[in-house]
Amino acid sequence: MNKHLDPMRFDGEAVDPNGDHMGYADDVERMNVDIVAINDLCGAEQLAPLLRYSTNLGHAPYRVQADGDGLRIGHQQVTLTSERDARQLPWGDLGIDVVVEATGAFKTSDTLSAHLDAGAKYMLLTRPHGDADDSKIYTAVLGVNAFNVPAAGFSLYSNASCTTNCSAPLIKILNDAYGVSGGILRTVHAYTNDQKLVDSVHDDARRGYAAGENIVPTTTGARKAIGQVLPDLDADITGMAWRVPVATGSAVDMVLTLKDDPSTDELRETLRAGMKGLDGIVQYTAEPVVSSWIVGNPASSVVDEGYTQRLGKNQVQVVAWYDNEWGYANRVVDIIATQLSGVGIEPLLRQEMSRYPAGSRPYLGVAGVSAGSGAGDRRGA
Numbered sequence: 395m396n397k398h399l400d401p402m403r404f405d406g407e408a409v410d411p412n413g414d415h416m417g418y419a420d421d422v423e424r425m426n427v428d429i430v431a432i433n434d435l436c437g438a439e440q441l442a443p444l445l446r447y448s449t450n451l452g453h454a455p456y457r458v459q460a461d462g463d464g465l466r467i468g469h470q471q472v473t474l475t476s477e478r479d480a481r482q483l484p485w486g487d488l489g490i491d492v493v494v495e496a497t498g499a500f501k502t503s504d505t506l507s508a509h510l511d512a513g514a515k516y517m518l519l520t521r522p523h524g525d526a527d528d529s530k531i532y533t534a535v536l537g538v539n540a541f542n543v544p545a546a547g548f549s550l551y552s553n554a555s556c557t558t559n560c561s562a563p564l565i566k567i568l569n570d571a572y573g574v575s576g577g578i579l580r581t582v583h584a585y586t587n588d589q590k591l592v593d594s595v596h597d598d599a600r601r602g603y604a605a606g607e608n609i610v611p612t613t614t615g616a617r618k619a620i621g622q623v624l625p626d627l628d629a630d631i632t633g634m635a636w637r638v639p640v641a642t643g644s645a646v647d648m649v650l651t652l653k654d655d656p657s658t659d660e661l662r663e664t665l666r667a668g669m670k671g672l673d674g675i676v677q678y679t680a681e682p683v684v685s686s687w688i689v690g691n692p693a694s695s696v697v698d699e700g701y702t703q704r705l706g707k708n709q710v711q712v713v714a715w716y717d718n719e720w721g722y723a724n725r726v727v728d729i730i731a732t733q734l735s736g737v738g739i740e741p742l743l744r745q746e747m748s749r750y751p752a753g754s755r756p757y758l759g760v761a762g763v764s765a766g767s768g769a770g771d772r773r774g775a
Contacts, residue, residue, distance in 0.1 A: 430488050431473040438465050438474050450642045450719065451690055479508075486513020492730055496520040498588075503530035506550050519552040520726055522615035526622065533622040536725055537563035537675045537694065553729050554623065555775050556722035557581045557616035557635070559694040560714055561646045562623050563676050567668030568661075568712070569627055573653030575708075579633035581614050583644040583775055584685075584718055589637060601637070610637040614775065635775065643685035644718040647701070649711050658704045665697055665712070675725075688715040692724040718775060 434441060438460035445467060446458040456468040465472040477483050485493060493509040495517055500506045501524030509517045523531045532548040534540035535558055561579055568574055585605035596602030600610050617633040669676045680699040688696060694716060701713035
């Protein structure tokens, strides 16, 4: 289930998601967040089941029910709006701090700023933004460049993609240790709601074929986003995606050229050592993992020791698994916590969200929750 947030309030916050819905509520419950509002063209009777049950993760551990024109999620009463024009959303009246934009409909600073015009203080986009040269949007990835997000002085943020969150922390560890001079990234990725259930017309002809019956080669937004979060990386990282017939659970396979030449044992030890301080973001396993094992894991990246190795002089392979829905949704929540709660990233990595100090409780509003098990338009995956 895609766990991008809904409009929240950290003392006022809002999110605009479109995808797996139960995840949003799960994450904000973990973080002790108040969901304030959801903006979606669907009604409460349609949204409630999507928040209550996920095909991938099962039943939510709290009650979700339609309540008049709104929703009741756990003990929280949630306002429901159906506004196509983001500038008309009641974020100011509701005291929203952060809008999580996960519909896929808005990708540039010009369109995303509509949420700010509506009264939100911050906007967090749950995909890579549409213009790599857009200097008004700050791309933040935990474990890479998001340790001091508030100091960036931005109002518009992107949390990049699930694939970027999996791969970029590992590239940073290896670049810091050995220097990375180039490489190729391939993600073997679960299908998303940008694909079709049966053969149909699509702007990308390959993605028009039935997602549950085909392995579909396509692009990945991680290629550009890695450059945004690692601007000092002196390397050209190319990439592509293989969309495969699984509902969630993906893997990144990277072949990197390094400036140094570590052995397999040195490579693995460097990754294990580099993960210290990144608890909950990067994990490491020697288990014989398959994709179903990773479903429900909140980490951004789980390094697979068996396929992490030296290939030849200055060339290494790194394979890492990730739940492209649940893991990413957890990072969205974490970015919001570090941005507005005042707790900061290091305590976040040492404790559960439920242990946040009093006064840091955020309010969440959601816009665009309906339709599909992929979080909005996931072409940037």
